[in-house]
Amino acid sequence: MIPSPSNVTLHFTSEGRLRLQTQAQQKEIVNSASASSASMLDSGNFVLYNSDGDMVWQSFDLPTDTLLLDTETYAYYATNTGGVGDNVTLHLDGGGHLYLVNTNGFNIVNITDGGYDNENLYLLRIDPDGIFKLYSHDLGQNGSWSILWRSSNDKCAPKGLCGVNGFCVVLDDRRGCECLPGFDFVVASNWSLGCIRNFQEEICKSKDGSTKFTMSTLENTWWEDASYSALSLSTQEDCEQACLEDCNCEAALFEDGSCKKQRLPLRFGRRSLSDSNILFVKVGSPEVSRQGSKKELRTNILVISVSLASFTLIILAISGVLIHRKNLLAYKKISETGNVGLTEDVALRSFTYMELEKVTNCFKEEIGKGASGTVYKGAISNGQRIVAVKKQEKVLAEWQREFQNELKVLGRTHHRNLVRLLGYCLDGRNRLLVYEYMSNGSLADLLFTPAKQPCWVERVRIALNVAKGVLYLHEECETQIIHCDIKPQNILMDEYRCAKISDFGLAKLLMHDQTNTFTGIRGTRGYVAPEWHRKLAVTVKADVYSYGIVLLETICCRRNVDWSLPEEEAILEEWVYHCLEAGELGKLVGDEEVDKRQLERMVKVGLWCILDEPSLRPSMNKVLLILEGTVDIPVPPSPGSFLSSI
Incomplete structure (x- = not known):
């Protein structure tokens, strides 16, 4: 549809051109040399015909929000059939009769x-309020439109009006939206974007086992049933306590002895006085919040005043001495206790430094280099197996922690989409790790080198393999792991171009009853989730964000920010969303032949993964199901629409 001013005129020329024209300018809509006549059909469709009477152009293929006399469209209606059965079309006749017809031409349902x-x-129309309405217009001189029928008298019946974690209410016959207790609108002027928490997420339980949350109640509401656990409990107090003690439970719906535990986000909420249920929502404890804020304020004042008034000169004078002593103590501690702690946690082969020096031919062939060390090519098992040996260049405390972290993580994991750690060396000051050799380099080498770029089918396989690797870390390990640095440079390719995740130096291991963690910012710019910068609790959804960026890069074979491109294409996520919105996804892959439905599915899941609000991002299990085509996915909101919540 082309928005036009009231003074525009439509011109159809003898050359087959259709134009919109004003006094100041004109816009060409169609240029078809074979078009010789035009007609406005009763359906509202404007069409062009050639000299043989064949249609060569039409203003629309299918109706959108409006149905006129003798127009038909495919109908999807709430009959609990799940779409099973014959294709059904919706019809409207000259007497205002609205009905459904199957493929055999039989009337199966009378709607009016x-x-x-x-x-x-x-005419039949879906109005902006989401209600389906049948209108009648008197053709007399003073005729006007009147409503004969509507699909519902409940203004809150259309789903999704208030976005996730919001619910629809009607006051004085006017529809509005409200947020769950403890939540605020993402954008106050746009209810459809939903609501996010207005308190800082904490680790579920304190060290003493006490919870840091309270439960808030909301009565007489209806929500989509997406419960992960249903309990038979006699009282609402039991239901409230069951959710409070479950770190995975973020809300619970109690009705008639049934307690259904829910995870956020909650969807399709509306006020329903006919429902006698009670919704319990987990919110931050007011006492904890007040005590924390007062304590934080006092601490900040003290630190600032003391720093500025008392210790500035002293810190400058002794900082060098303290740093030197710290490094000496750290190395001493590493030498005395480092080996014991590591060997208890892992079951890998231990190498001596002399063995690895021989394996790598005195560290002759360098195949990679990073901030904490250099990687060399070597061979073990009498030269029968090629390996990669990572040598830590300096024994700094920070890099020592990364070394121990990587050893602990990879020592307890085994998956075909994770790089396998074969052994390690803790010999005096020497710290080395021995990995399986990945002969095809990194995903970054493939995607960002034009001559090496993989075909579409291979890129889809890579995306699936990386998703399986991240899913294993999040849900299938004995200890849940947040990788914290998913990026193309840390995804390596073996001889069969099977993608494997590597570099676990920044990974974070969670306890069995832990769902989030507070830690200093980790990862690489461009792939780091927004919650890192806001010093919020970090969950596995941080890895989902990084995966979303990598997925979009894999689709388009380009970096997420590239200022050598035109300004509108420089930032990948913005350009991808624009192409999706404009129906121009083909631009993302150029002239390459791809499965268009598969492309659209991958783009949508990538955009859902990089939403600013962590609770809106899908889990990696959901991501994998969508990529495999098992689960449908709706159109995502614009990533930029959530920036105002930062």
Whole structure:
């Protein structure tokens, strides 16, 4: 549809051109040399014909929000059939009769009785309020439109009006939206974007086992049933306590002895006085919040005043001495206790430094280099197996922690989409790790080198393999792991170009009852989730964000920010969303032949993964199901629409 001013005129020329024209300018809509005549059909469709009477162009293929007389469209209606059965079309006749017809031409459902005045004009439309309405227009001189029928009298019946974690209410016959207790609108002027928490997420339980949350109640509401656990409990107090003690439970719905535990986000909420249920929502404890804020304020004042007034000169004078002593103590501690702690946690082969020096031919062939060390090519098992040996260049405390972290993480994991750690060396000051050799380099080498770029089928396989690796870390390990640095440079390719995740130096291991953690910012710019910068609790959804960026890069074979491109294409996520919105996804892959439905599915899941609000991002299990085509996915909101919540 092309928005046009009231003074525009439509011109159809003898050359087959269709133009919109004003006094100041003109816009060409169609240029078809074979077009010789035009017609406005009763359906509202404007069409062009050639000299043989064949249609060569039409203003729309299918109706959108409006149905006129003798127009048909495919219908999807709430009959609990799940779409099983014959294709069904929706029809409207001259008497205002609205009905459904199957492929055999039989009337299977009467939606309206019809029998209205045949002299009137009728149309069926989905109005902006989401309600389906049948209108009648008197063709007399002072005729006007009137509503004969509507699909629902409940203004909150259309789903999704208030976005996730919001619910629809009607006050004085006016519809509005409200947020769950403890939540605020993402954008106050746009309810459809939903609501996010207005308190800082904490680790579920304190060290003493006490919870840091309270439960808030909300009565007489209806929500989509997406419960992960249903309990039979006699009282609402039992239901409230069951959710409070479950770190995975973020809300619970109690009705008639049934307690259904829910995870956020909650969807399709509306006020329903006929429902006697009670919704319990987990919110931050007011006492903890007040005590924390007062303590934080006092601490900040003290630190600032003391720093500025008392210790500035002293810190400058002794900082060098303290740093030197710290490094000496750290190395001493590493030498005395480092080996014991590591060997208790892992079951890998231990190498001596002399063995690895021989394996790598005195560290002759360098195949990679990073901030904490250099990687060399070597061979073990009498030269029968090629390996990669990572040598830590300096024994700094920070890099020592990364070394121990990587050893602990990879020592307890085994998956075909994770790089396998074969052994390690803790010999005096020497710290080395021995990995399986990945002969095809990193995903970054493939994607960002034009001559090496993989085909579409291979890129889809890579995306699936990386998703399986991240899913294993999040849900299938004995200890849940947040990788914290998913990026193309840390995804390596073996001889069969099977993608494997590497570099676990920044990974974070969670306890069995822990769902989030507070830690200093980790990862690489461009792939780091927004919650890192806001010093919020970090969950596995941080890895989902990084995976979303990598997925979009894999689709388009380009970096997420590239200022050598035109300004509108420089930032990948913005350009991808624009192409999705404009129906121009083909631009993302150029002339390459791809499965268009698969492309659209991958783009949508990538955009869902990089939403600013962590609770809106899908889990990696959901991501994998969508990529495999098992689960449908709706159109995501614009990533930029959530920036105002930062």
